Amino acid sequence: MSNELFLIRRDLWVKRVAIGQAGGPTSVINATLVGLVKELMNDYKISFILNGYDGLVHEDIMEGTNEIIKWVVQHEHIPGACLGSGRYLMSENEITGIVNFLKRENINVLVFIGGNGTMEALHKVDLEATRQGYELQVIGLPKTVDNDINYTDHAPGFGSAAKYVAHTTRDLSYDLRSMKNFEQVRIIETMGRNAGWLTAASGFLKKHEEEGPHFIALPERQLSKEKLLDAVESAVSRHGYAIAVVSEGVLWDEGHQVGKTIINNRPVLGGISTEVEKFLSEQLNVEVRSDILGMNQRCFSSLVSEADKKEAYLTGATGGRWIKQEFSSVVVTIQRSDEADYKIQMKPIALKDVAVSGERLMPDYFIDNPKKYYKWLSPIIDGSGITYPNLSPKNGGEKKKLRNN
Amino acid sequence: MSNELFLIRRDLWVKRVAIGQAGGPTSVINATLVGLVKELMNDYKISFILNGYDGLVHEDIMEGTNEIIKWVVQHEHIPGACLGSGRYLMSENEITGIVNFLKRENINVLVFIGGNGTMEALHKVDLEATRQGYELQVIGLPKTVDNDINYTDHAPGFGSAAKYVAHTTRDLSYDLRSMKNFEQVRIIETMGRNAGWLTAASGFLKKHEEEGPHFIALPERQLSKEKLLDAVESAVSRHGYAIAVVSEGVLWDEGHQVGKTIINNRPVLGGISTEVEKFLSEQLNVEVRSDILGMNQRCFSSLVSEADKKEAYLTGATGGRWIKQEFSSVVVTIQRSDEADYKIQMKPIALKDVAVSGERLMPDYFIDNPKKYYKWLSPIIDGSGITYPNLSPKNGGEKKKLRNN
Incomplete structure (x- = not known):
């Protein structure tokens, strides 16, 4: 009772x-x-x-x-x-x-x-x-x-998405290198809307000059066709392939946002990579394909x-x-x-x-100084893990054409 | 000397x-x-x-x-x-x-x-x-x-790709469920060309009836629009959302292969998911989006x-x-x-x-008996790992509308 x-x-x-x-x-x-x-x-x-x-x-x-x-x-x-x-x-x-x-x-x-x-x-x-x-x-x-919430150093959820983007960009870079005699350019499209934190994370694991990404397009800066073309052309001529990472929210410097569709009255982005793919295919005599990283960025639990x-x-x-x-x-x-x-x-x-x-955009001091950004990012995404070997072997690793005896 | x-x-x-x-x-x-x-x-x-x-x-x-x-x-x-x-x-x-x-x-x-x-x-x-x-x-x-090489039980490379497809399908299923009030149908496109082993692996981790995939389209069988529509409609009406997994090599039962482009004289598939997305959007009053799993399937080292x-x-x-x-x-x-x-x-x-x-296609005894296939697949992809909880809570977990006192 x-x-x-x-x-x-x-x-x-x-x-x-x-x-x-x-x-x-x-x-x-x-x-x-x-x-x-x-x-x-x-x-x-x-x-x-x-x-x-x-x-x-x-x-x-x-x-x-x-x-x-x-x-x-x-x-x-x-x-x-x-x-x-x-x-x-x-x-x-x-x-x-x-x-x-x-x-x-x-x-x-x-x-x-x-x-x-x-x-x-x-x-x-x-x-x-x-x-x-x-x-x-x-x-x-x-x-x-x-990572577009103000007044917090970073917000939960971002670190895991950034880790996914960083790891997948590195793996796709090693994958594309294998196939450079078949196809030369890969466009990777990330989430990010108006803020480039996630897109910029794509370069976090890059350790060798040859490795991708060779170009990163953030929504904070309009995308210059000329700069994109230069970077891709230069990477292809030096290494035989190029990886360009673009945020879904990127605008061409001509000013229109691409790939926007409306779902339940809300603009849903996505599709810039297809447009970049088309542009590069027209401009360069190379094979270009794109991968949209999609919803895996926000849910890949492994x-x-x-x-x-x-x-x-x-x-x-x-x-x-x-x-x-x-x-x-x-x-x-x-x-x-x-x-x-x-x-x-x-x-x-x-x-x-x-x-x-x-929305909290990426500050200029990170955009203009990626090393500073990656240092800031490192503890949030568990550091860099396993280091990949050089893409070209050192010490006599130049490819050698065997001639007749 | x-x-x-x-x-x-x-x-x-x-x-x-x-x-x-x-x-x-x-x-x-x-x-x-x-x-x-x-x-x-x-x-x-x-x-x-x-x-x-x-x-x-x-x-x-x-x-x-x-x-x-x-x-x-x-x-x-x-x-x-x-x-x-x-x-x-x-x-x-x-x-x-x-x-x-x-x-x-x-x-x-x-x-x-x-x-x-x-x-x-x-x-x-x-x-x-x-x-x-x-x-x-x-x-x-x-x-x-x-996994389309004959005379071998399975070939190296398949297990890792299958593991990626299985894990990502489960995660995307839990992701979509979260958003079912915003969007209802997700199409996942996998590699697989003429053989459905990889696509079929998408269902390996499914433990609950509600969980996706709710429909799997293998290249070994022509894709029936009617069956696809029925499965998606039924899942949406029962659970509020539906996941359909399609192989890049799938043919509609009308007979033409879709999304085929030619790179270096070789047909490169991809794009069926966009076509399925378009079809379902036209037929059903729901929001449909697609994710192409892309090259990650063959290189995701993590x-x-x-x-x-x-x-x-x-x-x-x-x-x-x-x-x-x-x-x-x-x-x-x-x-x-x-x-x-x-x-x-x-x-x-x-x-x-x-x-x-x-090419070694998936045999009928696996296509018609997925449980048998998943048992065969289990040791190749490290078993099922962590088990996810029920999507709907048991024992009184029914959602309850609170009324006025």
Whole structure:
């Protein structure tokens, strides 16, 4: 009897937190979710929002029973967003409706794991709750493969995507070299939209002058046909082949963005590589093909960056601790506290600041100094791993035409 | 003085072996090369043929000095063909020229690592040597990602490619599920030309009914638009999304092969996924996108099958031993000696038989019984690794719409 009473009182007293995932998933977005859930599961009543803001608007919420919590926790190393994600643009009416719903359900804490769009939406819900006088604790947990979130040194999800791009570019370079008598130019298209962090990572493992990439086109700079042509021509004449890496968001210097299609009112990029392929085929007497790295960049679990996965988990766990400490209207960010020895600390940044700051592009000091960028990138993507041998053998390794005796 | 004399006599007496790599490279073709070289390096004079048959025709050969041997051996775990590969169709005159060249150079042994095309060419050189009365020892070492070489249980290179396809399909399935409110259908295009082994491997890791792939199109069977539509429609209506995997070599049941372009007089496939994407977009009111897995299938070194890499090395080492044992005109093949416990043994098969047997398609008993195929495939691609959780949580995991209190 006393037990029952205690349970009822505890149920009334315990705060209720609703957690959602939104935007394009990553290989480690579930690690952040699990870090958060493990931190909160003993002290809070947890509800899971299904399919991002769509689920919040349509009140599609799953209770965090023991079974469900157990199921969620199993996803620590699994790619994709296990709660369902999505890209849903809310109307003002829907935002009002959300706050009414949270009130009715006595949900005291709202957490979303997502990118810039997610943080903007979360900020709007936060403002609406304030306007309605509803005391709602709001926490944003960053994730992105593009690394385009401001106020954080980098965001979980990026390191694993960058590692995939770096490794695959190196492997494709060694592959193309094998076939240079058959085909000479390969265009590799990466994700990245307006920010070039991921595309630039393609050169991280390059150790030898001959090795690709021989040209990298970032969305921060318009793509000069002349420069592209020069770089590819020069690599083909020196080495017999060329690898060019282009971001999906690149613009020709003539000014139009290519390969853009519209899905659910949102521009979806992709296709610049085909256009570059066509251009180079017309200009040069070589065989050109393109590989679009595609969704593997955001979900290839077999080459996750261990550093990234740990930080993703830590981001979630930190969010959980800050919820207990009554933080609100903040985003959990990663700050590099020691450059030389790579140490990080987590820092709360006002949600509003992140929400209004737009996309974080690659700064000029990294674009103009790739070595500096790669040094910065190294701890995030687990360093360089196995070193590949020279493409041409040293010490007498020049190819030698055997003549008649 | 006596040392010098000994060296000269040894040089005259030691047999000379020329080694080349040809056809599309794989992640483990260098492992085969290294296995062979290590077996021979102390007893034979080794020369390396650059860029496949092109190099043999144009007498582009690199002496196996200590430095070069060391450089080659460093490639055991590196993707691509370090000697250079290619696709070169020899004329009859060129074949005659090759044998003249081998004679002149006192090359006694010729080894090529390659696929069906390579074995056909090697057989022609072998016949020409016999016709000219030149005693040439000829050994073929198989490699393929398509697994389309006859008389061998499977060939090195296939296991790693199959592992890549299986893992990426599972990850893409979990990724798409996250985004099913935004897009519903993903087409994955694999390599495979006329043989469906690689494409069929896409379903190997599928453990849950909901998980993709929901449809697999193999080149051995014409693709029925009706069946494709039914499968995709059914998966979307039951689960909210669908993954269809198609081989690049698939034909619609109307009979024409799609997405074929010609590079250096050789048809290069690719593009069926775009056609399937277009078809499904027209027929269904859903968002459809496609991912072409591309060259990563044959060079992604971070997800190599360890079993495959070991067998690739063993294939090369066995070739080396058989050269010492005076075998000639044979291909090194892998035979499964114990089905239940997976044991293999290497068996010599007449080069002629392999060369004239054409491509090895997937047999009906595997196409019609995927479970049987996956059991056969398991030891080749390192088993299934980490098991992913259910896509829908068990025991009360049904999504629950919260209503007003």
